[in-house]
Amino acid sequence: MTVFRVLAAALLAGLAVPAVGSAQEAANHAPQIKTQEWSFDPPFGSYDRAQLQRGFHVYKQICSNCHSMHLLTYRNLGEPGGPQFSAKDVETLASQVQITDGPNDKGEMFQRPGRPSDHFRSPYPNKEAARVANRGALPPDLSVIAKAREGGPDYIYSLLTGYAKAPAGFHMAQGMQYNKAFPGHQVAMPPPLFDGAVPYTDGTKPTVKNYAKDVSAFLMWAAEPKLEERYKLGARVMVFLIVFAVIMYLAKRAVWARLHREDHTHAT
Amino acid sequence: MAHASTYKPSTGIERWLDARLPIPRMMHDQFMVFPTPRNLNYWWTFGGILTFMLAVQIVTGIVLAMHYVPTPDGAFDSVENIMRDVNWGWLLRYAHAVGASMFFLAAYIHTFRGLYYGSYKAPREVLWILGVLILLLMIATAFMGYSLVWGQMSFWAVTVITNLFSSLDAVISGLGTTLVQWIWGGFSVGGPTLNRLFALHYLFPFIIAGVVILHIWALHVPGNNNPAGVDVKTPKDTIPFHPYYTIKDGFALVMFLILFAFLLFYAPNYLGHPDNYIPANPLQTPPHIVPEWYFLPFYAILRAIPNKLFGVIGLISAISILFFVPWLDTSRIRSTTYRPIYKWFFWLFAINCLALGYLGSQAPEGWYLFFGRLCTFYYFAFFLLVMPIVGLIERPKKLPGSITEAVLKSSKGPQAAEPPSPAREPVPEGVA
Numbered sequence: 001m002t003v004f005r006v007l008a009a010a011l012l013a014g015l016a017v018p019a020v021g022s023a024q025e026a027a028n029h030a031p032q033i034k035t036q037e038w039s040f041d042p043p044f045g046s047y048d049r050a051q052l053q054r055g056f057h058v059y060k061q062i063c064s065n066c067h068s069m070h071l072l073t074y075r076n077l078g079e080p081g082g083p084q085f086s087a088k089d090v091e092t093l094a095s096q097v098q099i100t101d102g103p104n105d106k107g108e109m110f111q112r113p114g115r116p117s118d119h120f121r122s123p124y125p126n127k128e129a130a131r132v133a134n135r136g137a138l139p140p141d142l143s144v145i146a147k148a149r150e151g152g153p154d155y156i157y158s159l160l161t162g163y164a165k166a167p168a169g170f171h172m173a174q175g176m177q178y179n180k181a182f183p184g185h186q187v188a189m190p191p192p193l194f195d196g197a198v199p200y201t202d203g204t205k206p207t208v209k210n211y212a213k214d215v216s217a218f219l220m221w222a223a224e225p226k227l228e229e230r231y232k233l234g235a236r237v238m239v240f241l242i243v244f245a246v247i248m249y250l251a252k253r254a255v256w257a258r259l260h261r262e263d264h265t266h267a268t
Numbered sequence: 269m270a271h272a273s274t275y276k277p278s279t280g281i282e283r284w285l286d287a288r289l290p291i292p293r294m295m296h297d298q299f300m301v302f303p304t305p306r307n308l309n310y311w312w313t314f315g316g317i318l319t320f321m322l323a324v325q326i327v328t329g330i331v332l333a334m335h336y337v338p339t340p341d342g343a344f345d346s347v348e349n350i351m352r353d354v355n356w357g358w359l360l361r362y363a364h365a366v367g368a369s370m371f372f373l374a375a376y377i378h379t380f381r382g383l384y385y386g387s388y389k390a391p392r393e394v395l396w397i398l399g400v401l402i403l404l405l406m407i408a409t410a411f412m413g414y415s416l417v418w419g420q421m422s423f424w425a426v427t428v429i430t431n432l433f434s435s436l437d438a439v440i441s442g443l444g445t446t447l448v449q450w451i452w453g454g455f456s457v458g459g460p461t462l463n464r465l466f467a468l469h470y471l472f473p474f475i476i477a478g479v480v481i482l483h484i485w486a487l488h489v490p491g492n493n494n495p496a497g498v499d500v501k502t503p504k505d506t507i508p509f510h511p512y513y514t515i516k517d518g519f520a521l522v523m524f525l526i527l528f529a530f531l532l533f534y535a536p537n538y539l540g541h542p543d544n545y546i547p548a549n550p551l552q553t554p555p556h557i558v559p560e561w562y563f564l565p566f567y568a569i570l571r572a573i574p575n576k577l578f579g580v581i582g583l584i585s586a587i588s589i590l591f592f593v594p595w596l597d598t599s600r601i602r603s604t605t606y607r608p609i610y611k612w613f614f615w616l617f618a619i620n621c622l623a624l625g626y627l628g629s630q631a632p633e634g635w636y637l638f639f640g641r642l643c644t645f646y647y648f649a650f651f652l653l654v655m656p657i658v659g660l661i662e663r664p665k666k667l668p669g670s671i672t673e674a675v676l677k678s679s680k681g682p683q684a685a686e687p688p689s690p691a692r693e694p695v696p697e698g699v700a
Binding site for chain 2: 071140143183223241
């Protein structure tokens with residue numbers, strides 16, 4: 001959607017936009033963000049349901065082992081504008097996890113199978129437990145991660161496919177991984193994806209690139225579940241406003257013409 | 269401007285009300301037949317746009333407040349829940365966030381229009397001062413509203429800005445620290461701070477609305493300034509506000525809404541900072557703390573001055589110096605269009621403000637700091653040196669004899685938009 005980007009830039013020219021990154025950073029270790037084509041690019045895009053469903057499976061089988069997504073509920077997976085799993089699938093997906101509930105009438109907490117109204121189950125009971133399990137690093141919650149990083153889904157895709165050998169002379173701290181997209185290039189998360197890690201049933205090739213792209217799209221939906229509704233309403237509002245503007249312009253011309261006619265009569 | 273009332277109550281109810289509380293008479297005299305200079309250009313439409321934007325912010329804000337949770341644990345998630353589970357919540361929240369940017373865009377254009385056409389000069393000094401007061405209240409309101417999201421940038425912006433008061437320690441030892449702790453309601457930015465910011469963020473827009481009413485009142489006593497900057501002389505110089513300016517303002521508002529809708533629906537987070545989608549963490553400072561775009565010029569001024577106390581004084585002076593503009597400008601005429609020397613300084617000032625905005629977004633080091641200081645110098649020099657001196661030494665171009673003359677002259681050409689081409693003759697005494 002280069003046309004859109006140019007348009008956006010043109011419309012906003014003159015506004016000072018906050019930019020991140022000092023001059024030094026830019027010179028030495030600029031994070032490499034690979035811009036992708038997304039089905040949900042504005043202004044007319046929409047999520048690819050199959051891609052979101054695949055992305056959810058990647059999240060469920062890989063990411064959810066360490067990363068929480070506490071703002072999402074299982075029912076969200078069946079709602080319009082999202083992966084739109086069937087009601088039955090949502091029930092099944094929810095019931096596969098054990099949720100701590102309670103206290104019951106004996107004052108005890110208990111475990112029960114999940115329901116669609118439950119929030120996604122977090123892998124760790126608290127932040128401290130998450131840190132201990134990950135050598136001190138806290139895996140961030142992924143609910144709005146696609147809005148919380150410069151580059152959004154492009155950044156997530158670049159991070160997941162950006163693992164590489166550290167260049168000669170680059171000093172790595174103990175237990176860290178070199179990553180081309182991560183600011184500073186040292187990330188605590190080990191490469192999470194490898195070819196064939198998650199079985200795909202719809203014929204999509206089970207490669208790291210496809211996993212990364214699908215899960216990035218899924219995380220974008222998680223951060224912006226109303227994106228499709230927003231674009232659709234936006235299109236209607238824009239058409240309305242443009243027609244309204246034309247009418248207003250013509251009305252303004254007609255009203256002001258009275259004044260110009262008067263001037264003309266007085267002048268002659 | 270003061271004019272004899274032409275209101276004729278036509279029904280019994282209108283006559284009854286007119287003898288008790290003549291609101292229909294006021295609406296008729298002030299907003300229907302109000303004599304308005306006939307040469308106002310599109311830069312004059314931003315007053316109406318700003319009134320509309322204030323209403324948008326208040327309406328969306330009240331509904332958002334019904335769902336918002338002002339606690340450190342609940343704030344961030346409640347904002348996200350508004351966008352997920354409240355009916356039209358995403359629209360309300362994005363309209364409020366993008367609306368703040370659009371409000372400032374319009375306010376800055378409105379302020380620059382006043383500066384360019386000398387709308388602050390006699391007899392409109394009080395009108396101008398009320399406007400600066402509104403701008404100040406808007407800045408406070410926007411700052412407090414931004415903090416309510418309780419993301420990383422919110423939290424650290426509150427920390428940085430409230431800490432500015434601690435610079436008073438340099439004046440009286442302990443005064444600043446005491447003041448900061450009083451503002452926080454504790455020993456760090458936390459729950460009590462968030463709660464009072466929420467209470468004040470809800471209060472301030474209504475104070476703004478009150479001052480807006482005074483601002484409009486102060487406008488309706490002397491009447492509008494106009495692009496020629498000459499006073500209204502005959503009734504022919506004016507036209508009734510309705511329908512001429514209701515329709516012109518209406519068209520401009522729709523054009524403005526197109527830009528608003530474009531950002532709201534297709535790039536709602538474009539003007540924001542991604543770090544504010546990371547929940548506030550008092551233990552981790554973001555690598556770069558930057559305010560929203562509309563505060564960047566002031567932020568650049570704050571950081572350009574090496575001493576903390578003087579930096580804060582610079583920041584406050586940058587806005588409050590506007591209060592004194594009516595007396596800093598020594599020019600006899602109002603409109604910059606007829607000021608051949610001042611014109612250049614004015615446009616340099618406009619570019620300077622944009623440059624300060626850019627510099628505010630960059631780390632204050634190396635050339636950025638150098639230019640930050642240069643631009644800060646010019647910012648203040650414009651008000652303290654250019655305005656008083658240029659007004660004294662400049663020979664203005666010849667002003668049109670009247671508003672009507674200005675309009676008829678300009679409509680002779682193929683396009684009626686350009687101001688009249690002035691002849692190079694000295695201006696007669698006492699025209700302004």
